[in-house]
Amino acid sequence: MVRALSSVFVDVLVNGKPCDCDVIADCKVGEAITLEIKLTNLSKNSVGPLALTVLPYQDYQNGVQNYDLDEAVTFIGSSTFYIDTVKSKESSVCEGALLFLYTGDFDLNIKFQDDSTRRELPLAWFTLPSVHIRAVDPLLQAGA
Numbered sequence: 001m002v003r004a005l006s007s008v009f010v011d012v013l014v015n016g017k018p019c020d021c022d023v024i025a026d027c028k029v030g031e032a033i034t035l036e037i038k039l040t041n042l043s044k045n046s047v048g049p050l051a052l053t054v055l056p057y058q059d060y061q062n063g064v065q066n067y068d069l070d071e072a073v074t075f076i077g078s079s080t081f082y083i084d085t086v087k088s089k090e091s092s093v094c095e096g097a098l099l100f101l102y103t104g105d106f107d108l109n110i111k112f113q114d115d116s117t118r119r120e121l122p123l124a125w126f127t128l129p130s131v132h133i134r135a136v137d138p139l140l141q142a143g144a
Contacts, residue, residue: 007041008043010038036095053110056098058105107131
């Protein structure tokens with residue numbers, strides 16, 4: 001469980017397994033992986049509306065992060081989820097799927113913001129720790 005705000009907790013599951021910044025999730029190129037993001041509201045008040053966005057990128061470990069991955073990663077469905085309201089002591093789950101077209105190490109930047117139009121201040125994004133995914137070639141992994 002990742003603490004996103006003082007009252008909202010976030011769980012991220014890749015292919016049904018809990019994933020955080022210390023765990024590398026493995027997947028096979030060409031096979032869809034499921035992504036589940038669960039927001040749990042532990043405050044006394046409802047939160048929302050919220051917009052949650054997932055952005056895949058590659059971190060080259062030299063200060064460069066490549067977000068231009070249109071030909072390497074594709075979403076099955078949308079990469080943005082809209083959550084109307086999460087009531088006190090309840091949860092909301094966003095589910096999607098990704099398909100990696102090339103081998104490599106990828107990260108998912110997961111961020112969400114208050115999507116209320118009643119705000120006078122500019123929208124602020126809250127970013128969660130990145131989820132690390134390693135896409136491997138199933139033929140190379142099998143030793144072919």
